[in-house]
Amino acid sequence: MSQEFEPKIVGFLCNWCSYSGADMAGTARIQYAPNVHIIRVMCSGRVDPSFVLKAFREGADGVLVAGCHPGDCHYTAGNYKTLRRMPLLAKMLEQFGIEPGRFRLEWVSAAEGARWARVVNEMTATVQKLGPLNWKNHVRHT
Amino acid sequence: MAIAALKRFVADHVAPAAFIPPKPRGEKVAVVGAGPAGLSAAYHLARNGYDVTVFDALSIPGGMMAVGIPDYRLPRKVLQEEIEYIKRMGVDIVPNTVVGKNITLEEIFQRGYKAIFLGIGAHRSHKLGVPGEELSGVLQGVSFLRDFNLGKKVEVGRRVAVIGGGNTAVDAARTALRLGAEQVTIVYRRSREEMPVNKWEVEEAEKEGIAIRFLAAPTWILGTDRVTGLECIGMELGEPDQSGRRRPIPIPGSSFTLEADTVIAAIGQAPDLTVLGKAVKATGWGTIEADPETCATAQPGVFAGGDAVTGAATVIDAVAAGKRAAESIHRYLQGQDLREGRAFDVPKELIAHKELSEDMEYVPRQEVPTLPITERRSNFREVELGLSEEMARREAERCLDCAACAECLQCEAACGPKAIRHQMKEEYVELEVGAIILATGHEFYKPQGLPQYHYGRFPNIIDSMEFERMCNAAGPTGGEILLADGRKPESVAFIHCVGCRDAHSNTYCSRLCCMHAMKQAHLVKEKTGADVYELYIDIRAGGKGYEEFYERVQREGVIFIRGRGAEVIPVDNRLVVKAEDTGLGRPIILPVDLVVLVTGMVARADTAEVAKTFHVTRDKDGFFLEAHPKLRPFHTNTDGIFLAGTCQGPKDIPDTVAHANAAAAEALVLLGRGRVTIEPIIAEIDPDVCAGCKVCVELCAYSAIEFDAERKISQVNGALCKGCGVCVAACPSGAAQAKHFNDVQIMAEIEGVLA
Numbered sequence: 013m014s015q016e017f018e019p020k021i022v023g024f025l026c027n028w029c030s031y032s033g034a035d036m037a038g039t040a041r042i043q044y045a046p047n048v049h050i051i052r053v054m055c056s057g058r059v060d061p062s063f064v065l066k067a068f069r070e071g072a073d074g075v076l077v078a079g080c081h082p083g084d085c086h087y088t089a090g091n092y093k094t095l096r097r098m099p100l101l102a103k104m105l106e107q108f109g110i111e112p113g114r115f116r117l118e119w120v121s122a123a124e125g126a127r128w129a130r131v132v133n134e135m136t137a138t139v140q141k142l143g144p145l146n147w148k149n150h151v152r153h154t
Numbered sequence: 155m156a157i158a159a160l161k162r163f164v165a166d167h168v169a170p171a172a173f174i175p176p177k178p179r180g181e182k183v184a185v186v187g188a189g190p191a192g193l194s195a196a197y198h199l200a201r202n203g204y205d206v207t208v209f210d211a212l213s214i215p216g217g218m219m220a221v222g223i224p225d226y227r228l229p230r231k232v233l234q235e236e237i238e239y240i241k242r243m244g245v246d247i248v249p250n251t252v253v254g255k256n257i258t259l260e261e262i263f264q265r266g267y268k269a270i271f272l273g274i275g276a277h278r279s280h281k282l283g284v285p286g287e288e289l290s291g292v293l294q295g296v297s298f299l300r301d302f303n304l305g306k307k308v309e310v311g312r313r314v315a316v317i318g319g320g321n322t323a324v325d326a327a328r329t330a331l332r333l334g335a336e337q338v339t340i341v342y343r344r345s346r347e348e349m350p351v352n353k354w355e356v357e358e359a360e361k362e363g364i365a366i367r368f369l370a371a372p373t374w375i376l377g378t379d380r381v382t383g384l385e386c387i388g389m390e391l392g393e394p395d396q397s398g399r400r401r402p403i404p405i406p407g408s409s410f411t412l413e414a415d416t417v418i419a420a421i422g423q424a425p426d427l428t429v430l431g432k433a434v435k436a437t438g439w440g441t442i443e444a445d446p447e448t449c450a451t452a453q454p455g456v457f458a459g460g461d462a463v464t465g466a467a468t469v470i471d472a473v474a475a476g477k478r479a480a481e482s483i484h485r486y487l488q489g490q491d492l493r494e495g496r497a498f499d500v501p502k503e504l505i506a507h508k509e510l511s512e513d514m515e516y517v518p519r520q521e522v523p524t525l526p527i528t529e530r531r532s533n534f535r536e537v538e539l540g541l542s543e544e545m546a547r548r549e550a551e552r553c554l555d556c557a558a559c560a561e562c563l564q565c566e567a568a569c570g571p572k573a574i575r576h577q578m579k580e581e582y583v584e585l586e587v588g589a590i591i592l593a594t595g596h597e598f599y600k601p602q603g604l605p606q607y608h609y610g611r612f613p614n615i616i617d618s619m620e621f622e623r624m625c626n627a628a629g630p631t632g633g634e635i636l637l638a639d640g641r642k643p644e645s646v647a648f649i650h651c652v653g654c655r656d657a658h659s660n661t662y663c664s665r666l667c668c669m670h671a672m673k674q675a676h677l678v679k680e681k682t683g684a685d686v687y688e689l690y691i692d693i694r695a696g697g698k699g700y701e702e703f704y705e706r707v708q709r710e711g712v713i714f715i716r717g718r719g720a721e722v723i724p725v726d727n728r729l730v731v732k733a734e735d736t737g738l739g740r741p742i743i744l745p746v747d748l749v750v751l752v753t754g755m756v757a758r759a760d761t762a763e764v765a766k767t768f769h770v771t772r773d774k775d776g777f778f779l780e781a782h783p784k785l786r787p788f789h790t791n792t793d794g795i796f797l798a799g800t801c802q803g804p805k806d807i808p809d810t811v812a813h814a815n816a817a818a819a820e821a822l823v824l825l826g827r828g829r830v831t832i833e834p835i836i837a838e839i840d841p842d843v844c845a846g847c848k849v850c851v852e853l854c855a856y857s858a859i860e861f862d863a864e865r866k867i868s869q870v871n872g873a874l875c876k877g878c879g880v881c882v883a884a885c886p887s888g889a890a891q892a893k894h895f896n897d898v899q900i901m902a903e904i905e906g907v908l909a
């Protein structure tokens with residue numbers, strides 16, 4: 013029996029909402045996929061598109077950016093900037109040949125532990141279906 | 155809005171609340187006249203604890219409402235019910251007593267009455283002042299209606315001419331029609347616009363077949379001993395007179411004759427002052443001289459109002475005068491100034507301007523259904539049938555809510571400690587503060603959301619807040635636990651967890667409602683001895699002394715049934731609660747008199763807005779979210795803003811106090827220090843790398859980046875920067891960096907997690 017593919021997903025989470033939300037999922041003892049490797053940033057607005065590219069190049073099979081719901085950003089409007097940057101980046105990634113399911117922007121509040129778990133499970137399942145990305149090798153060889 | 159029609163709907167459908175007698179004051183007050191002015195004065199005086207006697211000359215009470223306004227406009231049953239209500243308040247109505255003839259004002263005072271209100275109305279018709287007025291077949295409008303209403307024999311001929319344009323004239327004409335007259339003509343000296351009567355009454359009269367000759371006045375009533383006709387002259391309108399209406403002037407040579415065998419004169423009325431003797435003064439119009447606002451006459455202790463003072467006007471004016479007089483009499487008897495602190499005018503204020511949204515749909519006014527014309531002749535059934543519930547709802551929904559307050563000032567008058575100042579205006583105050591504590595509290599779940607409990611539809615289904623109010627000594631029942639009809643309940647059911655622990659409303663437990671339901675059960679036992687049932691899912695009695703209290707109410711005989719109350723249905727005069735007794739494992743049915751829905755605490759409706767204002771977050775149930783559920787339970791993620799009480803989640807009073815004290819202490823720490831320490835996580839710009847593009851300047855939500863025009867670079871003000879890193883992510887040259895979250899560190903982290 014072949015071992016099931018375990019994708020590696022990098023998650024950029026804002027400190028105030030999504031990181032706390034993930035914390036909440038933990039305190040609530042919610043079981044969910046262990047595939048997202050979290051990098052904490054102060055605000056989703058800190059996420060430079062080059063971080064996402066870097067993650068894919070370093071071998072990530074998926075990248076998740078999560079922040080406060082629009083209107084709830086701890087810094088008033090940081091996530092509005094994210095909201096403008098990330099769709100642009102998504103288009104670019106598609107042109108690079110990276111399937112849309114591998115990059116995701118989500119809003120998760122500090123109270124939404126269950127939602128965080130659901131987002132992670134969904135994304136893990138999607139990327140699992142898409143299989144390994146291997147952009148690392150791909151980039152090197154062309 | 156059809157306000158009159160809506161008021162009528164409410165009056166038709168809502169029984170007056172049970173009257174709770176006030177403490178008797180002992181002083182006796184006499185009211186002369188049982189018309190709307192007198193009855194209104196009697197009602198308000200009785201409510202205030204005075205012992206009121208009403209004397210009336212006629213055999214039935216109601217004044218013009220009973221002997222003037224016909225049945226088809228004011229059904230006698232409705233009037234009778236209102237009068238019965240006033241009688242039940244302890245007001246004594248003495249009929250067949252003409253004050254001035256059977257008893258004088260002096261005699262009334264001698265009998266121990268301390269004040270007198272004269273509401274004798276205006277029952278004497280003005281004379282037409284034309285030849286032929288003494289002929290048989292000439293009737294006075296008011297006496298015609300009175301005789302008819304008192305059941306005396308009244309006859310009209312085939313052709314009836316009614317002279318006048320007010321309510322008396324129109325009512326006399328419509329009554330004559332119902333008594334069998336074939337042709338009824340109203341002769342009025344002005345035009346339609348000047349008629350001092352509701353427009354729709356005139357329209358109904360015309361629909362019924364009554365002709366109106368505008369701009370015509372009688373000059374001669376023709377006939378030898380019986381009326382045969384009426385000679386009239388045409389009129390035109392000249393300059394406005396004192397009443398503001400244009401004065402009619404006869405047009406020479408415009409005479410014409412109307413055939414008539416009955417002429418009813420209804421050109422105005424005055425009170426019959428002859429009986430009162432010289433005690434009160436009369437005005438030039440033949441009315442009683444009295445202050446239009448306080449109702450005081452020249453004689454101390456004697457007050458007057460209604461038609462007797464104003465001349466023929468309306469029921470509502472008379473009711474208002476009676477109410478004003480009652481207040482004046484109260485002040486007079488208590489030795490207070492009649493005017494001080496009183497507002498007589500209804501204050502007029504500009505109604506808030508309301509933006510109407512574009513897609514708002516135009517809804518026409520609901521037409522009040524009327525009796526078909528063919529069914530009106532020869533009977534006195536009510537013509538205006540009133541709105542149905544559905545129509546009333548639709549009409550009420552047309553309200554734009556532009557002025558929620560009706561400016562009636564009743565609240566100001568009712569508040570003993572004068573805590574309400576209606577004229578106060580809202581103002582914006584700017585305060586400079588070092589810390590903010592949010593203590594905005596909670597709301598209670600509104601049981602309308604759970605239709606199975608029928609809350610709001612039946613009077614004896616109430617929620618815990620309403621019950622709490624009823625138990626309060628300062629509440630509407632003075633602390634007595636009563637049913638809507640004033641009886642004491644014999645059995646009461648408390649339904650726990652309304653709006654809590656339920657997927658249809660809220661899933662959390664509100665923590666304190668079990669306890670307050672038990673406290674309330676204890677109060678029912680103590681105050682009424684009624685049977686008390688508590689229908690619960692689990693009893694949550696955690697806390698010092700709480701379990702012991704649970705034991706105690708059980709000993710007091712409160713019956714605890716484990717099972718959620720499933721439904722409340724009214725059966726006959728009682729309520730039936732359906733539930734499943736999980737102890738017995740079978741459904742049960744409990745007939746009770748009163749059901750109390752034990753509602754849980756919910757976040758206030760405006761928490762989302764308040765959260766935005768203060769940059770705090772909310773939990774899944776809408777309460778403000780603490781920074782950490784265990785270690786920072788009254789902090790928020792926004793520095794300097796703290797939470798206290800139920801705005802953070804359901805709490806009882808001791809927990810609220812502890813929480814609030816902690817928040818205050820934390821705020822004091824900030825204030826005591828007088829300085830704030832800021833996080834080291836801020837942005838910095840390397841002046842050697844910055845290209846001066848100003849992209850970052852625009853992005854910063856805190857205006858922390860300034861552009862140095864001289865050096866052509868941007869600079870971060872460290873005290874203003876919050877460290878979000880938005881500018882860093884945008885800087886094309888890599889000059890802007892976030893301390894502790896710089897590009898190098900994050901790139902290394904990415905490599906680390908993917909290694």
Ligand SMILES: Cc1cc2nc3c(=O)[nH]c(=O)nc-3n(C[C@H](O)[C@H](O)[C@H](O)COP(=O)(O)OP(=O)(O)OC[C@H]3O[C@@H](n4cnc5c(N)ncnc54)[C@H](O)[C@@H]3O)c2cc1C
Pocket residue numbers: 593594595596618619622666670673758764798799800801805806807808810
């Ligand atoms: C029927 C009943 C019985 C109870 N009995 C008991 C009992 O016996 N023992 C017990 O310990 N507890 C009891 N409780 C619970 C107790 O009432 C609460 O614990 C307590 O009231 C919480 O206090 P608070 O200050 O947090 O909120 P609240 O008492 O709700 O006060 C909040 C205040 O903030 C104001 N406010 C809200 N928003 C704003 C705004 N934006 N700007 C300005 N002001 C605002 C509100 O108008 C309100 O005055 C009972 C509750 C109920 C309903």
Ligand code: SF4
Pocket residue numbers: 650651652654655662663664665666667668669691692693694752754
């Ligand atoms: S405290 Fe009692 S009544 Fe209130 S929600 Fe919890 S279990 Fe239900």
Ligand code: SF4
Pocket residue numbers: 836837853854855856857858859870874875876877878879880881882892
């Ligand atoms: S880090 Fe945020 S707050 Fe600080 S200067 Fe940059 S944009 Fe402004």
Ligand code: SF4
Pocket residue numbers: 839843844845846847848849850851867868884885886887888889890
């Ligand atoms: S975005 Fe970067 S380069 Fe442009 S002004 Fe700001 S710090 Fe300088």
Ligand code: FES
Pocket residue numbers: 026027028029030054055056057078079080085086087090091
């Ligand atoms: S702080 Fe969470 S998105 Fe800005």
